[in-house]
Amino acid sequence: MSLHQAFVALDKSRHNTKGFDCGSKPMNTFLSRYATKHNKLGLSRTYVLTEIAQQEALPIAAYYTLASSTVNRMDIPAQQSLPTYPVPVVMLARLAVDKRFQGQGLGSKTLIYALRQSVSLCKAGLPAYALILDVLDENAMAFYQQFEMFQPFTKDPMRLFVPMKTLEKI
Numbered sequence: 001m002s003l004h005q006a007f008v009a010l011d012k013s014r015h016n017t018k019g020f021d022c023g024s025k026p027m028n029t030f031l032s033r034y035a036t037k038h039n040k041l042g043l044s045r046t047y048v049l050t051e052i053a054q055q056e057a058l059p060i061a062a063y064y065t066l067a068s069s070t071v072n073r074m075d076i077p078a079q080q081s082l083p084t085y086p087v088p089v090v091m092l093a094r095l096a097v098d099k100r101f102q103g104q105g106l107g108s109k110t111l112i113y114a115l116r117q118s119v120s121l122c123k124a125g126l127p128a129y130a131l132i133l134d135v136l137d138e139n140a141m142a143f144y145q146q147f148e149m150f151q152p153f154t155k156d157p158m159r160l161f162v163p164m165k166t167l168e169k170i
């Protein structure tokens with residue numbers, strides 16, 4: 001099964017959101033039921049990598065979702081020179097790979113793609129001090145630990161943080 005080269009914005013009329021299965025029901029349900037709705041409401045934006053196929057609705061191999069958020073400076077490790085008001089960040093709200101493609105490097109590719117896109121958004125004018133993400137479970141933590149750039153939040157080890165300045169170098 002070959003994949004397209006680039007991630008594209010989710011389009012329910014062209015992408016088979018219901019066929020996606022990463023092994024996590026909440027992640028599957030988000031893609032099939034909420035991603036388009038949230039996109040329309042301006043809450044988040046989802047991008048997909050699809051298989052090259054003849055079907056009208058292309059199978060999805062991987063997806064990620066970006067949103068805006070804010071954090072309290074006291075929750076970020078060693079960032080004391082920031083103002084006291086909420087600090088804007090990009091949130092990597094979702095990232096998942098279909099079971100058929102797991103263990104082949106696609107999760108890493110998806111993550112790098114999402115991180116680079118966050119940098120591009122900032123360069124285009126979106127103010128964000130850092131990127132944050134909430135880790136789904138211990139399996140997902142093992143995945144993110146491969147990438148040494150992430151630091152845990154001071155009060156929540158399942159929430160990870162990486163400064164935008166660090167991402168500019170990847």
Ligand SMILES: CC(C)(COP(=O)(O)OP(=O)(O)OC[C@H]1O[C@@H](n2cnc3c(N)ncnc32)[C@H](O)[C@@H]1OP(=O)(O)O)[C@@H](O)C(=O)NCCC(=O)NCCS
Nearest residue numbers: 022096097102103104105106107108135136139140142143
């Ligand atoms: C987590 C997930 C995205 C990983 O995708 P993947 O395509 O299997 O990951 P990759 O093949 O790119 O693996 C990258 C590295 O992470 C490691 N890794 C991936 N999953 C791992 C796990 N569960 N435990 C330990 N290491 C893991 C791989 O061994 C690989 O290391 P290597 O380069 O030294 O071989 C995928 O399993 C998934 O979609 N899971 C369900 C949803 C989920 O948990 N998403 C994360 C939300 S926070």
